[in-house]
Amino acid sequence: MVLADLGRRINSAVQDLGKSNVVDEQALDALLKEVCSALLESDVNIKLVSKLRDDVKKKVDIKNQPSGTNRKKIIQKTLFDELCNLVDGQTEPFKPKKGKSNVIMFVGLQGAGKTTSCTKLAVYYQRRGFKVGLVCADTFRAGAFDQLKQNATKAKIPFYGSYTETDPVKVAKEGVDKFKKEKFDIIVVDTSGRHQQEQELFAEMVQIGEAVEPNQTIMVLDATIGQAAETQSKAFKESSNFGAIILTKMDGHAKGGGAISAVAATNTPIVFIGTGEHIHDLESFSPKQFISRLLGIADLQGLMEHVQTLNLDQKDTLKHIEQGVFTLRDLRDQMSNVMKMGPLSKVASMAGLGAMASQLPEEETSRRVKGMIYIMDSMTEKELDSDGAMFKEQPTRIVRVARGSGTSVREVEEVLLQQQVMANLAKKMGGKGGMMSQMKNLAGAGGPGALRGNPQMAQMQRQMQQMMGSGGMPDLGSLMGGGGGGLEAMMNNPMVQNMMNNPTMQNMMKQMGMGGMGGM
Numbered sequence: 001m002v003l004a005d006l007g008r009r010i011n012s013a014v015q016d017l018g019k020s021n022v023v024d025e026q027a028l029d030a031l032l033k034e035v036c037s038a039l040l041e042s043d044v045n046i047k048l049v050s051k052l053r054d055d056v057k058k059k060v061d062i063k064n065q066p067s068g069t070n071r072k073k074i075i076q077k078t079l080f081d082e083l084c085n086l087v088d089g090q091t092e093p094f095k096p097k098k099g100k101s102n103v104i105m106f107v108g109l110q111g112a113g114k115t116t117s118c119t120k121l122a123v124y125y126q127r128r129g130f131k132v133g134l135v136c137a138d139t140f141r142a143g144a145f146d147q148l149k150q151n152a153t154k155a156k157i158p159f160y161g162s163y164t165e166t167d168p169v170k171v172a173k174e175g176v177d178k179f180k181k182e183k184f185d186i187i188v189v190d191t192s193g194r195h196q197q198e199q200e201l202f203a204e205m206v207q208i209g210e211a212v213e214p215n216q217t218i219m220v221l222d223a224t225i226g227q228a229a230e231t232q233s234k235a236f237k238e239s240s241n242f243g244a245i246i247l248t249k250m251d252g253h254a255k256g257g258g259a260i261s262a263v264a265a266t267n268t269p270i271v272f273i274g275t276g277e278h279i280h281d282l283e284s285f286s287p288k289q290f291i292s293r294l295l296g297i298a299d300l301q302g303l304m305e306h307v308q309t310l311n312l313d314q315k316d317t318l319k320h321i322e323q324g325v326f327t328l329r330d331l332r333d334q335m336s337n338v339m340k341m342g343p344l345s346k347v348a349s350m351a352g353l354g355a356m357a358s359q360l361p362e363e364e365t366s367r368r369v370k371g372m373i374y375i376m377d378s379m380t381e382k383e384l385d386s387d388g389a390m391f392k393e394q395p396t397r398i399v400r401v402a403r404g405s406g407t408s409v410r411e412v413e414e415v416l417l418q419q420q421v422m423a424n425l426a427k428k429m430g431g432k433g434g435m436m437s438q439m440k441n442l443a444g445a446g447g448p449g450a451l452r453g454n455p456q457m458a459q460m461q462r463q464m465q466q467m468m469g470s471g472g473m474p475d476l477g478s479l480m481g482g483g484g485g486g487l488e489a490m491m492n493n494p495m496v497q498n499m500m501n502n503p504t505m506q507n508m509m510k511q512m513g514m515g516g517m518g519g520m
Helices: 004-019 026-042 046-060 071-086 114-126 143-154 167-183 198-210 228-240 257-266 285-293 300-309 315-322 328-340 344-350 352-360 362-377 388-393 397-404 409-429 435-446 453-469 478-481 487-491 494-503 503-511
Strands: 102-108 132-137 186-191 216-222 246-248 272-273 282-284
Touching: 004 026, 004 046, 004 285, 026 046, 026 071, 046 071, 046 257, 071 257, 071 285, 102 198, 102 228, 114 132, 114 143, 114 216, 114 246, 114 272, 114 282, 132 167, 167 186, 167 198, 186 198, 186 282, 198 409, 216 228, 216 257, 228 257, 272 344, 315 409, 328 362, 328 409, 362 409, 362 453, 388 397, 397 409, 435 503
Parallel strands: 102 186, 102 216, 132 186, 216 246, 246 272
Antiparallel strands: 272 282
């Protein structure tokens, strides 16, 4: 993801502070020097960087810290809060309401990804139950209407535009009026890309705004634009007074700090970020979630929102696990769900595994997962609903599946091994004597509080440790709170080390294209 190098550098500086025996002004200065240097190299405005440095030093105030305070955590939390302030527009963005027409107008530079973002936003709201329409008021760029028409048709969203009318104000007005009469909840208006020096186009943008009277104007900002982002956004703010920003091309490797500077310069919130080329690659933006992912801390809320929008059906698999069963069909369903979630590096980043995300060979990983699905697609219904034992009893089935899927016998055996690992885990988790059943019985007997300090619960924890390694469970509280080293602390935990060094786990990871991760 964009800003990944920035995240690694800041995270590394925070970890160095965590390892330091003495936390004094010199240690704080060293941390801030590295953080500020990283921000400047990522094109963040020097005034913003200087302010962040001064604010952190002022709020930490090491000289006057009372004895016994945890200086490391105070510094880490203060830095986290100030980084959040850096991308926080300080104003509440507009929220559309169902049952009334909400007009959203898009503005921005040509090539920033406005038309694609219009479709993404329309799909985002459509999946949340809004009735959405798209209007193409870009009569300047050749092919603009064709692009929007193609995107809208693919997403099954009503659209309006014209091949003959050259007045964008008239097209915008007619399109908005049409959708308002048809009681659409959200009407997204795409406009021509323009530059701050193109005064005529800026005047045209103002006229479109006056004609359609948008409830919200969104500026689409290319994350790769660099230092120019600030001056361009100021020019657009003066003319269109946009109330929100969508950052695009956040899946690339550009510096991206200029876009952050634009937020501070215009006091405008980022509402969404574009993370890919597909119509579903749009994420709602939260400063804390963004900085958490930047620093390798899990964005579980964002991950849950992402999963919920996919409407994944896992009822059968969950029911099977409760029964202590995990079939080949369950494995195929889960592999299919993995593909639906998008790039694995994105999912790993949201799960707080930023360093791992950067090492995932995306194309190879996707190819291997697809290969596993092809193998299971070549199985019969009876084989899919089995525990895989019939393949051991009749090895000719393995040969038949390999031929049918265009793979090797070894690859089929690796899929069967993966299913066996998951089935063994399901046996220990589910069934009458499984951990899930025991926890339900304990909670039912004495309420949730009965789980704390209960000897049986302690026994289950020991069983879990035997399954996953001899070390203790990682301190998730400290990991999520940003202290204690984040990803590195987790990866250095004995339990995780044991998991990573386990031959079965390493074999599974190799199958997924994640070789070399063991022993991190």
